[in-house]
Amino acid sequence: MNPAWRFAPLVLAACQAPGPAEDAGFGQSIILCGQSVGVGTRVVLWTEPPYFDAYKPHPVFSDEGPQGLRYQPGRAETLEQARAAIDQFVIHYDGCGTSELCFRVLQDRRKLSVQFLLDVDGTIYQTLDAREHAWHATKANPRSVGIEIAHLGAFAADAAPQGASVVGRVQGQVLHQAPFTDAQLEALVKLAAGLCRALPRIRPDAPRDAAGGVRDSALGDEEFEAFSGILGHFHVQTNKTDPGPAFPWEEFLDAVRRELARG
Numbered sequence: 001m002n003p004a005w006r007f008a009p010l011v012l013a014a015c016q017a018p019g020p021a022e023d024a025g026f027g028q029s030i031i032l033c034g035q036s037v038g039v040g041t042r043v044v045l046w047t048e049p050p051y052f053d054a055y056k057p058h059p060v061f062s063d064e065g066p067q068g069l070r071y072q073p074g075r076a077e078t079l080e081q082a083r084a085a086i087d088q089f090v091i092h093y094d095g096c097g098t099s100e101l102c103f104r105v106l107q108d109r110r111k112l113s114v115q116f117l118l119d120v121d122g123t124i125y126q127t128l129d130a131r132e133h134a135w136h137a138t139k140a141n142p143r144s145v146g147i148e149i150a151h152l153g154a155f156a157a158d159a160a161p162q163g164a165s166v167v168g169r170v171q172g173q174v175l176h177q178a179p180f181t182d183a184q185l186e187a188l189v190k191l192a193a194g195l196c197r198a199l200p201r202i203r204p205d206a207p208r209d210a211a212g213g214v215r216d217s218a219l220g221d222e223e224f225e226a227f228s229g230i231l232g233h234f235h236v237q238t239n240k241t242d243p244g245p246a247f248p249w250e251e252f253l254d255a256v257r258r259e260l261a262r263g
Contacts, residue, residue, distance in 0.1 A: 030116075030191070032130040032198055033079050039194035041187040043124045052103040052117060054127035054134070059108035070106070070113040072133040075142065082131045087201035087228035088144035089192060090137045093151035093242040099125050102148050112136060116147040116191065122183030124191055130199075139224070140236045145195060149184055153177070154244035168245020170216050170234050177246035189252060192230060193259035203229035204256045206249055214249040230256075 029036035030043055046053040051060065059065035076082035092114070094102035099117035103125070106112045114136040117125040124147075128134055136146040155164060160176035167176050196202050207215040207227055218238040219227060232247065233240040 030124075030126050030130060030194065033076060033082055034129065035079070037130075037194055037198045039124075039190045041124060041190035042122065043126055046125075046127050050100065052099070052107075052125045052127045054103075054107060054113040056107070061104050062108050065108045066111040068111060070111055071128055071135060072141075075133040076131040083199055083201060086130075086143060086145060086199045088140055089195055089202050089230045090140050090144045090146040090233055090236060091188075091230065091243045091247070092136065092146060092148045092233045093153055093244055094148040095151075095153045095242075097150055097152045099123070099148070099150050102150065103127065106148075114146045114148050116145070118147055118149045118184055118188060118191075120150050120181055120184065122181070122187040124187055130195075137233055137236050140231070144231075145199075147188070147191070149180060149188070149243060151178070151180060151243075154241050154246070166244075166246035168216070170241045170245055171238060172217065173241065175241060175245050177244040179246050180243075180248075185248070185252060185255075189255040189259055192252075192256045193263065196256065196260060197263060201228050204253060204260060205229045206231060206253060207235050214253075216245075 028040055028043055029038045031045060046055065053060060054070050057069050058067050076085050096102040096105060099119040102117055106114065113128060113134040115126060115128050115130050115132065115134050117127065130145050133141055134146060135141055137144060152161065154170065154175035154177040155161065157176055163178045164176040166179055167174065196204050206229060207219055209215045215235065219235050224236065233242040
């Protein structure tokens with residue numbers, strides 16, 4: 001990853017009701033409590049084409065599917081409340097390979113949501129105001145924001161597709177996985193740094209093992225309750241392996257810290 005990334009200043013003000021994204025978005029800003037937060041990388045809001053809008057209580061790209069909200073509103077009305085409520089950033093791979101397919105699966109089929117999608121080309125799609133309680137990571141949902149990275153996933157050796165060149169251990173399993181794209185990792189660093197600045201209880205670190213490395217398994221209940229920072233989905237749930245062994249934790253976290261130091 002390119003160490004020369006630069007971080008755009010945040011623009012924050014008192015939180016308002018949801019819905020001003022078409023006025024507040026500047027192409028490189030996310031929305032938190034109705035206000036724009038500059039992150040210095042391409043962001044497409046839910047009010048913009050292709051309209052990955054998780055506020056809609058029905059399928060977006062089909063005429064059939066489950067009805068009802070895909071998220072729980074009301075977690076925070078003000079920036080102060082958001083900063084008190086949100087202290088985790090959960091990273092997923094989507095298992096779909098593109099953000100469009102991921103949104104279709106979450107919205108139209110599964111009645112689930114996540115605040116951010118990250119496509120192969122590094123474009124970030126925001127589907128909800130970051131203050132909303134999205135449904136993406138079970139017990140982490142009330143205190144987290146999440147992102148689904150477009151990626152097919154991690155596989156056992158006998159099921160690994162061509163190009164799954166990274167091998168590592170997650171949840172005690174040896175898994176094979178294709179690398180994430182440079183564009184994805186660069187954009188994710190920008191977003192993570194922006195979230196750490198806007199929501200300072202999200203620390204720029206991941207769960208650590210006894211040797212000081214990033215942990216490759218789920219946290220116990222007490223460990224999870226005590227942790228504030230950046231997690232993989234596998235840190236939250238024992239039945240998950242995302243973002244998988246190809247995610248470069250140390251390089252990513254070092255880049256986030258450099259971005260924050262330059263901010």
